[in-house]
Amino acid sequence: MPCGSDEPVTGNYFVSTYPPFSTWSSNKVNAVPEVLNQAPAPQHTPPLGLYIHIPFCVERCQYCYYLSYAGKSTKHMADYADALVSELNLYRNTSALANRHFSFVYFGGGTPSLLPDATLNRLLNNLQSVVPWNNTDEVTFECAPKTVTPPKMHILKDNGVTRISLGVQAVDDEVLRKNGRVHMTRDVEQAYEAITKTGFPITNIDLIVGLIGENEASFLRSLARIIDLKPDSITIYQLEIPLNTPLYRSLQSAQIHEPVASWDEKRHRLGIAFEQLVAAGYHVQNGYSAVRDPQRHSFIYQTAQYHGADLLGIGKASFSYISGVHFQNVATEESYFGQLQKGAFPIKRAYTLNHDERLIREFVLQLKLGRVSDEYFMKKFHVNIRDRFARPLGELERAGWIEHDAAHIILTREGLLRVDHLLENFYLPSHQHIRYS
Numbered sequence: 001m002p003c004g005s006d007e008p009v010t011g012n013y014f015v016s017t018y019p020p021f022s023t024w025s026s027n028k029v030n031a032v033p034e035v036l037n038q039a040p041a042p043q044h045t046p047p048l049g050l051y052i053h054i055p056f057c058v059e060r061c062q063y064c065y066y067l068s069y070a071g072k073s074t075k076h077m078a079d080y081a082d083a084l085v086s087e088l089n090l091y092r093n094t095s096a097l098a099n100r101h102f103s104f105v106y107f108g109g110g111t112p113s114l115l116p117d118a119t120l121n122r123l124l125n126n127l128q129s130v131v132p133w134n135n136t137d138e139v140t141f142e143c144a145p146k147t148v149t150p151p152k153m154h155i156l157k158d159n160g161v162t163r164i165s166l167g168v169q170a171v172d173d174e175v176l177r178k179n180g181r182v183h184m185t186r187d188v189e190q191a192y193e194a195i196t197k198t199g200f201p202i203t204n205i206d207l208i209v210g211l212i213g214e215n216e217a218s219f220l221r222s223l224a225r226i227i228d229l230k231p232d233s234i235t236i237y238q239l240e241i242p243l244n245t246p247l248y249r250s251l252q253s254a255q256i257h258e259p260v261a262s263w264d265e266k267r268h269r270l271g272i273a274f275e276q277l278v279a280a281g282y283h284v285q286n287g288y289s290a291v292r293d294p295q296r297h298s299f300i301y302q303t304a305q306y307h308g309a310d311l312l313g314i315g316k317a318s319f320s321y322i323s324g325v326h327f328q329n330v331a332t333e334e335s336y337f338g339q340l341q342k343g344a345f346p347i348k349r350a351y352t353l354n355h356d357e358r359l360i361r362e363f364v365l366q367l368k369l370g371r372v373s374d375e376y377f378m379k380k381f382h383v384n385i386r387d388r389f390a391r392p393l394g395e396l397e398r399a400g401w402i403e404h405d406a407a408h409i410i411l412t413r414e415g416l417l418r419v420d421h422l423l424e425n426f427y428l429p430s431h432q433h434i435r436y437s
């Protein structure tokens, strides 16, 4: 259970699903047409979400591991947007998805707000002509400050976007520059003004704690400036340095001489941030975010997935989870466009979860929310989670990271600050200590 100063600062820790992606494989892709050919039984149909991956950025940030490309032409972006619509059409014609509406929609990247206005308008219209989202509970759209303009925000609002997520990361020009961000502090102010003037139901701002060049004081100054803006939601990720990032390579070749924050330092800074957010009237919702009003500012995309919702991911390298089968799209240009031109699903690898793996998946994902209900797992899986996970629960309770009341397993604040580092304790032995991606 590595959870102290001996943890390597590099590598992936953030858990977005279970089992780890490295266990999904190309020889399990046959499971996908099988599930797509079956309409789910009406009484067992979970909510369905749509994720749309937009893999374009102005420039690549030093620390970022998401699939995205800088410098693509507007023609390429328009062709990609049309390919997304063809992909959605393919899925719409399957028995599993034909008659279902989307409960939530998420445009992620990359930087979706980099799409030119005309392409964006066309994409939003064309997607909705395949599956209208007028009854959808939440439509999130990720933006980066330099690409936010008043006309673009109006296009989003007119097309039903309900939640803007603005990637700020830091409000400190020196730190922004050192981490390869293309925006400066003044761009954040302008972008935020355009967003608030347009008026969306929910605005979230992303920050990162532990960026190169940051120290505790500069991080807390950034946080204070964000709190002054009063966004509905503030998300703070602890910096990861995955092995496929420019930042990792620069550290390896000793091109960066600044100290890299340890996990203990990042947790300490995030712990203070949570206290300051609570003092400012926010409510901590999970290991990363706090919202002003938990009734109005919930994040459906996250909570629905953590409770077993289906998700259709379209676009290069995107992830789906339908009827207990995980699958991921191909990432290369040639294969993504090539497969779609043939009318084939552009899928690269898959994994079918058994009953126990579905239980583990939902249990670890719900632990990220800091609180897991016994009754939920008894009703859905007919399993007593205190018995099923007796050993790891006992160990983590003795370490002071977990506690419980009569009906819930609860993470302590110290547990919540390191939640992604604890989850592996609940995995099947064959899924422990393996590469995540």
Ligand SMILES: C[S@@+](CC[C@H](N)C(=O)[O-])C[C@H]1O[C@@H](n2cnc3c(N)ncnc32)[C@H](O)[C@@H]1O
Binding pocket: 063, 064, 065, 066, 108, 109, 110, 111, 112, 142, 143, 144, 145, 166, 167, 168, 169, 206, 207, 208, 237, 238, 239, 240, 241, 242
């Ligand atoms: C896919 S990015 C999209 C946001 C937008 N492109 C931007 O950067 O402004 C979503 C979020 O992931 C977080 N993120 C990206 N790389 C990270 C890393 N290495 N460690 C922690 N968080 C990271 C950032 O907070 C970012 O806002």
Ligand code: SF4
Binding pocket: 056, 057, 058, 059, 060, 061, 064, 065, 066, 068, 109, 110, 111, 144, 167
């Ligand atoms: S953090 Fe955002 S802008 Fe930077 S490379 Fe990643 S997706 Fe692109």
